[in-house]
Amino acid sequence: MGKKSPEDGGRRRRMMFRAFALMLAAVLLLPLMPYAVAYVGGITNPNPGADLWRQVRQREAPPEVRTQVQGVDTGVLINARGESWREFRMEQLIPWSGWFLGGMLVAIALFYLLRGRIRIDNGRSGILVQRFTVNQRMAHWFMAVVFTILGLTGLVLLYGRFVLIPLLGPEGFSVTAAACKEIHNLFGPIFPLAVLLILFYFARGNGFHWVDFKWLAKGGGLLGGHASAGHFNMGQKLWFWGTLLFGLSLVASGFVLVFPNFGQGRLIMEWAHFSHGIAAVLFIGGAFAHSYIGTLGMEGALEAMTNGYVDANWAKEHHDLWYAQMEAEGKVGVVPERGLSESSGGPETAGG
Amino acid sequence: MFLDFVEGPLWYVAAAVFLVGVAWRLAAIARAGLKDDLSVPRTPGTTGAVATVFRRFLPHREFMRPAAFQMVAGYAFHIGLFVLVLFAAPHVEFIEQRILGFGWTPAPHWVFLLAANFAFAGLLLLWLRRMLDPVLRRISTPDDHIGTGLTFVVMFTGCMALFESHDFLRALHMLFVDLLLIYFPFSRLMHAFTFIFSRGFTGATMARKGVSA
Numbered sequence: 001m002g003k004k005s006p007e008d009g010g011r012r013r014r015m016m017f018r019a020f021a022l023m024l025a026a027v028l029l030l031p032l033m034p035y036a037v038a039y040v041g042g043i044t045n046p047n048p049g050a051d052l053w054r055q056v057r058q059r060e061a062p063p064e065v066r067t068q069v070q071g072v073d074t075g076v077l078i079n080a081r082g083e084s085w086r087e088f089r090m091e092q093l094i095p096w097s098g099w100f101l102g103g104m105l106v107a108i109a110l111f112y113l114l115r116g117r118i119r120i121d122n123g124r125s126g127i128l129v130q131r132f133t134v135n136q137r138m139a140h141w142f143m144a145v146v147f148t149i150l151g152l153t154g155l156v157l158l159y160g161r162f163v164l165i166p167l168l169g170p171e172g173f174s175v176t177a178a179a180c181k182e183i184h185n186l187f188g189p190i191f192p193l194a195v196l197l198i199l200f201y202f203a204r205g206n207g208f209h210w211v212d213f214k215w216l217a218k219g220g221g222l223l224g225g226h227a228s229a230g231h232f233n234m235g236q237k238l239w240f241w242g243t244l245l246f247g248l249s250l251v252a253s254g255f256v257l258v259f260p261n262f263g264q265g266r267l268i269m270e271w272a273h274f275s276h277g278i279a280a281v282l283f284i285g286g287a288f289a290h291s292y293i294g295t296l297g298m299e300g301a302l303e304a305m306t307n308g309y310v311d312a313n314w315a316k317e318h319h320d321l322w323y324a325q326m327e328a329e330g331k332v333g334v335v336p337e338r339g340l341s342e343s344s345g346g347p348e349t350a351g352g
Numbered sequence: 353m354f355l356d357f358v359e360g361p362l363w364y365v366a367a368a369v370f371l372v373g374v375a376w377r378l379a380a381i382a383r384a385g386l387k388d389d390l391s392v393p394r395t396p397g398t399t400g401a402v403a404t405v406f407r408r409f410l411p412h413r414e415f416m417r418p419a420a421f422q423m424v425a426g427y428a429f430h431i432g433l434f435v436l437v438l439f440a441a442p443h444v445e446f447i448e449q450r451i452l453g454f455g456w457t458p459a460p461h462w463v464f465l466l467a468a469n470f471a472f473a474g475l476l477l478l479w480l481r482r483m484l485d486p487v488l489r490r491i492s493t494p495d496d497h498i499g500t501g502l503t504f505v506v507m508f509t510g511c512m513a514l515f516e517s518h519d520f521l522r523a524l525h526m527l528f529v530d531l532l533l534i535y536f537p538f539s540r541l542m543h544a545f546t547f548i549f550s551r552g553f554t555g556a557t558m559a560r561k562g563v564s565a
Contacts, residue, residue: 134481135421138481141484142476145480174518175520178518179513179521182511182514182515183512186465186468186469186511189469190469190473193473307486
């Protein structure tokens with residue numbers, strides 16, 4: 001064995017260094033090879049699992065799915081849009097509508113605190129004018145009862161998870177929600193009858209006239225000065241047309257939702273849910289204001305819908321044009337033989 | 353526990369009160385008898401009685417228009433209620449298992465829905481008219497409102513328990529059914545049976561006098 005020269009040692013160290021550098025480069029670069037090959041459009045490596053789930057979720061074009069179950073959307077295994085619908089309901093509809101309804105209640109409370117109850121300025125005269133017939137009042141209260149039942153049960157279904165579970169517990173809420181769902185679905189088909197009755201008995205007198213826009217410009221008298229009005233003022237007319245608009249929207253979307261056996265798919269059901277929820281919340285918000293001004297907010301207003309008559313001074317102050325017309329027709333202070341002449345009334349507005 | 357009570361002891365008590373009470377009331381009417389009518393009848397009383405029982409299913413021609421609302425709402429409610437009571441699937445099952453021992457084919461779900469909607473709409477409209485019409489309001493007594501209210505609550509709780517998802521809902525419905533059965537013989541709800549007697553009596557009396565009733 002000869003003695004190793006210093007040159008041999010240096011050569012050996014260089015070889016070791018090169019071998020180590022080569023190994024390091026291989027370790028770092030070799031795993032990137034598939035990506036590089038894929039990047040330049042090389043081979044594709046089929047992944048059956050990924051393909052299967054891509055098909056199942058149907059993120060791309062609808063696949064050719066065959067199923068023994070024949071029906072609308074039966075070929076859809078996972079409805080990817082359903083997540084968007086759920087997010088809209090949970091993150092937009094529920095909180096935003098909650099703020100809207102809460103805001104309405106706060107606004108009404110503030111209005112009451114600032115304005116107080118609107119009294120009859122000249123007090124009651126004791127002279128009565130017939131404002132609504134029995135049939136008109138019946139149509140109104142029928143709508144009120146059905147609307148209240150549907151509204152309360154609908155609110156339980158929309159907000160119950162957040163409001164009632166802390167109060168009733170999961171089991172109590174389960175019972176309440178099940179009952180509300182049945183009531184809501186069963187009373188729903190009665191609602192179109194209520195809308196039709198409102199349309200039939202209140203359409204007359206709810207057309208728009210120039211005086212209504214002047215009433216609106218004066219804020220119904222709240223901004224100062226007297227605001228003239230006929231049998232219905234602009235606020236009442238807007239509420240009437242809003243009732244029809246929201247009512248028809250709720251009826252149409254409600255039928256789509258409660259009878260899913262007419263060929264409508266998930267997409268239509270989701271749109272029906274959107275419009276049902278939004279129309280219902282707007283309608284309920286309007287009903288808060290309507291109920292307030294018809295009861296607590298204004299002296300003498302509720303009796304128009306309970307016994308059908310209002311005080312002459314109330315009529316002069318809030319519906320002066322209608323009062324003048326009634327006076328000209330000699331109907332002020334004339335109380336008909338109750339129950340005889342008005343029981344068989346048709347769609348005509350009393351004195352309207 | 354609650355369900356066992358309302359479907360057990362309370363149900364038996366309610367059914368007994370209903371059966372005995374109705375029988376007692378009908379027997380009292382039958383025992384009241386009629387005053388002797390010594391005049392020669394112009395037309396046979398029996399014919400008049402039977403004819404009037406059926407003729408009164410529609411109002412007189414003169415009153416057809418004023419009574420149109422009551423007729424439509426009344427028939428909607430009564431026919432709807434009849435279908436609900438006797439042909440709703442849970443009721444048929446209850447009748448078979450607890451009362452008669454046999455049943456019949458229940459109505460399909462869509463018929464049930466239709467009947468329930470007719471019954472609710474009819475009852476609500478009739479009740480509202482009772483409260484809003486000045487004449488009807490004056491001749492109504494608390495009994496009318498209690499009877500109507502109980503009927504409404506029974507129907508309402510029945511709808512809540514429609515799919516029997518919770519025993520509590522079924523028990524609630526049964527509780528009000530029991531209360532209605534107990535109240536029935538002492539109220540104007542008896543008209544379900546006595547309408548035949550009152551129509552027959554009026555028809556017979558008027559027929560003997562030669563008056564078209």
